[in-house]
Amino acid sequence: MLIASLVANLSIGAVNIEINEIISILAKNIGITKDSSVLTTNEIVLNSIRIPRILMGVIVGGSLAVCGCCLQALFRNPLADPGLIGVSAGASLGAVIGIYFNTFLMKIGSIQASLMISFLAFIFGITISLLIFKISTKDGKPSVAKMLLCGIAANSLIGAIIAFFTYMSSDSKLRSIAMWGMGNLGESTWEKILICSLVCITCCVMLLKQARLLNVFLLGESEAFNLGIKIEKLKKKIIIYTSLCVAVCVSFVGPIGFIGLVVPHGVRILIGPNLKSLIPFCFILGSILLTSADLASRTISIPSEIPIGIITSIIGAPVFVYLLIREQDKVFR
Amino acid sequence: MTYKATNISFSYAGKKILDKASLQIQPGEIVTILGPNGCGKTTLIKILSTEIKPDLGDVRIGDKKINKIKSTKLAKMRSVVSQKTNMSFGFSVSEIIEMGMNPYGQKITKESSGEISRVLKDYELEKFKNKNYLKLSAGEQQRVNIARSIVQLNQADTNQAKYLLMDEPTSSLDVHFQVKLAKNLKQLSNKNVGIGLVLHDINMALSISDRIVLFSSKKTVEFLEKPFEEKLPVSLSMLEQAFKSKFEVIRNQEKVFVTPSFKDGRS
Numbered sequence: 001m002l003i004a005s006l007v008a009n010l011s012i013g014a015v016n017i018e019i020n021e022i023i024s025i026l027a028k029n030i031g032i033t034k035d036s037s038v039l040t041t042n043e044i045v046l047n048s049i050r051i052p053r054i055l056m057g058v059i060v061g062g063s064l065a066v067c068g069c070c071l072q073a074l075f076r077n078p079l080a081d082p083g084l085i086g087v088s089a090g091a092s093l094g095a096v097i098g099i100y101f102n103t104f105l106m107k108i109g110s111i112q113a114s115l116m117i118s119f120l121a122f123i124f125g126i127t128i129s130l131l132i133f134k135i136s137t138k139d140g141k142p143s144v145a146k147m148l149l150c151g152i153a154a155n156s157l158i159g160a161i162i163a164f165f166t167y168m169s170s171d172s173k174l175r176s177i178a179m180w181g182m183g184n185l186g187e188s189t190w191e192k193i194l195i196c197s198l199v200c201i202t203c204c205v206m207l208l209k210q211a212r213l214l215n216v217f218l219l220g221e222s223e224a225f226n227l228g229i230k231i232e233k234l235k236k237k238i239i240i241y242t243s244l245c246v247a248v249c250v251s252f253v254g255p256i257g258f259i260g261l262v263v264p265h266g267v268r269i270l271i272g273p274n275l276k277s278l279i280p281f282c283f284i285l286g287s288i289l290l291t292s293a294d295l296a297s298r299t300i301s302i303p304s305e306i307p308i309g310i311i312t313s314i315i316g317a318p319v320f321v322y323l324l325i326r327e328q329d330k331v332f333r
Numbered sequence: 334m335t336y337k338a339t340n341i342s343f344s345y346a347g348k349k350i351l352d353k354a355s356l357q358i359q360p361g362e363i364v365t366i367l368g369p370n371g372c373g374k375t376t377l378i379k380i381l382s383t384e385i386k387p388d389l390g391d392v393r394i395g396d397k398k399i400n401k402i403k404s405t406k407l408a409k410m411r412s413v414v415s416q417k418t419n420m421s422f423g424f425s426v427s428e429i430i431e432m433g434m435n436p437y438g439q440k441i442t443k444e445s446s447g448e449i450s451r452v453l454k455d456y457e458l459e460k461f462k463n464k465n466y467l468k469l470s471a472g473e474q475q476r477v478n479i480a481r482s483i484v485q486l487n488q489a490d491t492n493q494a495k496y497l498l499m500d501e502p503t504s505s506l507d508v509h510f511q512v513k514l515a516k517n518l519k520q521l522s523n524k525n526v527g528i529g530l531v532l533h534d535i536n537m538a539l540s541i542s543d544r545i546v547l548f549s550s551k552k553t554v555e556f557l558e559k560p561f562e563e564k565l566p567v568s569l570s571m572l573e574q575a576f577k578s579k580f581e582v583i584r585n586q587e588k589v590f591v592t593p594s595f596k597d598g599r600s
Contacts, residue, residue: 076421215428216435220419225384227485228408228436273422 002058002284005291009054010046013298017042056188056196057291060249061259063200065286066279067242068260069267070207073214073275074238075144078268081261082246084151085239089158090128091250092181094120096165099176114187117180118251125247128154133239142235182307183254185294192252203245204283210237211275218273256309258316259286265320289315334395334494335359336411336527338381341390343373350376352551353390358527360494363518365538366531367556368548369576374531375416377553378500381529382413394494408436409489411496412482416504418474423465426458426477433484448487452480455517456510471505479514486526497521499530503537515541535572535591539565549575562589 010022025043064082072080082088098117132154136147166177213234217224225231249256263286264278271277293311300306336358343351350373358364366374379385381392383399392399394410402410412433424432430449431441441449453459456476461469466477479502486495497518503511511534518528518541532538538545539561547556549571556571557564566582572591573580579594 073422076419078421212435215424216432218420218422218424219429219432220415222379222384222413222415223418225404226382226408226411226413226415227432228405230404268422273424274428 002288002291005288005295006054006058009057009291009295010050012295013045013050013302015042015045017046022046052188052190052193053185053294054291055193056185056253057294058287059193059197059200060185060253060256061286061288061290062283063204063245063249063286064256064259065263065267065282065289066204066207067246069264069275069278069282070210070214070238071242071260072264073218074235074242075148076218076220077148078265079261080148082242083155083255083257083260084148085129085243085246086132086151086154086158087125087129087243087246088250088255089155091121091125091247092255093128093158093162094122094124095180095251095254096162096177097124099173099180100165100169102173115191118192121251122247125250126243128158129239129243129247133236133243141232142239144235147239179307180254181309183256183309183312184305185253185290185308186305188252196248196252199248200245203241204279206241207238207245208276208279210234210241211279214238214275215273218275254309256290256312258312258320259289262316262320263289336381336392336394336494336496336529338377338387338392339390341377341380341387341392343376343380343385343387345376349551351380351387354548354551354553355390356381356529356546356553358496358529360496360527361522361525362543363522363528363530363541364544364546365542366529366546366548366553367533367535367538367572367575372548372575373551374548375500378413378498378529378531382411382498383407384413394496405436408485410494411498412485414478414482414497414499414502416500418478420466423467425463426466426469427453427462429466429477430458430481430484433481434488436485437488445484445488448484452483452487455483456480456513472507472510475502475505476510483517483521486521491524494527495525496527496529499528501531501533503532503534511537539589539591547571547575562587565589565591 007019007022011017011019021042025046028043029047067082068080071082071084072078074080075084095117098120102117132147132150133142135150136143166174169177213229216227216229217231217234219227221231263282267278267281267285271281289312290308293308293315296315297306297308297311338354338356340353340355341351342349342353354373354377356364356366356377366377368374376385380387383392386400394402399407427449430452434441434445437445453462456479458473458476458480461473466474469477479499482497482499486497489495502514506514515537518530522528522543543559544555545557546553554571557568569580569582569591580591581594583590583592
């Protein structure tokens with residue numbers, strides 16, 4: 001399914017490219033064939049737009065799903081998602097501030113505007129989630145329930161601050177803020193992919209390494225402790241890896257809802273709650289969902305694009321409800 | 334090596350739960366803790382397992398303070414059956430029992446898989462092994478938890494001191510499984526496993542314990558040692574005081590049983 005989605009993404013768009021041509025361009029890219037002719041339009045479309053966009057979709061979709069899955073395990077709550085630890089809201093605030101003070105920031109920095117916004121989003125995302133973590137920790141012991149409630153409070157407060165900036169913004173900034181808030185893979189560049197894949201893949205691998213311990217943690221904190229798990233250390237690791245991963249994803253593509261919540265649910269219903277297999281499958285399904293949503297966002301109303309956040313919710317919500325009704329006995333009480 | 338809690342004091346939300354309570358479990362000994370609801374039995378088990386820290390006093394295994402023992406090493410020395418579990422996602426019964434292997438690493442060996450099959454058979458869980466834990470009855474869930482704690486303990490080195498702490502392990506079990514558990518605990522104690530358990534069934538305590546400890550005024554007191562047949566009538570007043578109820582002792586050949594007295598209408 002992932003391969004089918006990737007091929008469809010490469011082929012379909014404002015310019016349709018034949019599969020044979022895709023294969024020959026890819027072969028040329030990796031040096032199998034040596035064609036020294038001038039770059040074709042299709043080659044430019046594929047190398048500069050579609051491939052970076054697809055790769056970003058695979059990494060971000062997979063990572064958000066993996067983070068959602070691990071946070072649901074940490075909170076032992078199937079309704080938890082990456083937004084709950086404040087990282088998405090924090091990143092959104094950073095991006096909104098970046099967009100609002102865009103002209104001023106350009107004067108003090110020489111890097112391009114979108115990277116500056118991503119940088120601010122990342123810093124704010126990490127800062128807010130660490131702040132929530134700090135507030136929820138007493139005597140070195142983070143309380144999961146407190147963290148959840150602090151996350152809700154932070155989301156609400158940040159929502160108000162974002163609303164204030166939105167209210168104060170000019171029409172063009174207002175549109176930028178609104179568009180950023182709906183997610184966009186269209187600005188993916190090779191530099192962004194490099195940073196994003198380095199951070200996200202490292203975090204996902206580290207999270208996969210915690211799968212066995214997280215499984216035991218799902219028995220309950222007492223049971224996990226009695227089975228030799230260092231609970232506080234495990235909680236810290238999960239919060240750090242998921243915060244880093246989500247902050248990077250959100251800072252580059254904006255907040256993309258539903259994937260972190262829906263994908264772990266869907267996969268859990270299909271294969272059960274064992275995180276050793278759940279984490280890899282979540283990565284694959286998250287990638288499929290986001291790349292498919294991106295394909296839809298690019299092709300539904302050519303030449304314009306529908307923001308990807310709208311598509312993920314439109315695809316995700318009915319699939320989620322369908323799976324929930326069909327397979328609920330497997331997972332829930 | 335003795336599992337020893339000495340002069341444990343613990344308060345929660347300004348209320349004193351334990352006041353200089355002490356308890357000892359020798360290897361191969363079954364010690365039962367009796368006491369009324371809310372007297373601190375569960376708190377004592379949690380302090381023994383190091384899940385909570387006491388305000389005063391210390392817990393040791395042999396000479397070593399328990400909080401100085403590494404968590405995985407401790408998990409190989411003692412396993413705990415809690416009163417209730419708080420699971421949100423439905424693992425299968427066999428997956429939960431396999432989690433008893435956690436302190437020993439990731440791989441399920443031939444030997445450990447044999448052990449898992451054995452406890453599944455012992456606690457008649459074979460037909461449930463692929464079922465969702467959350468779909469089981471409370472009694473079946475309790476059997477799964479007991480089975481998991483036994484897998485945890487049985488994997489440890491045979492020469493090492495081992496202890497099993499159980500908080501009301503029979504609360505949801507039917508008579509058949511209560512008897513089965515009692516036999517299993519005897520077998521474990523014969524293999525030198527020290528067992529500390531909280532029970533409400535005084536007669537079960539009399540039939541399986543080597544020593545019975547009673548909670549009174551937030552402290553533990555040595556209530557009964559063997560032979561119970563001789564000592565029970567003398568100590569009965571302590572039991573009556575702790576539970577604020579009258580009891581009668583019934584003798585049947587060489588055995589003694591205790592039953593609450595309903596004659597005066599107080600119980």
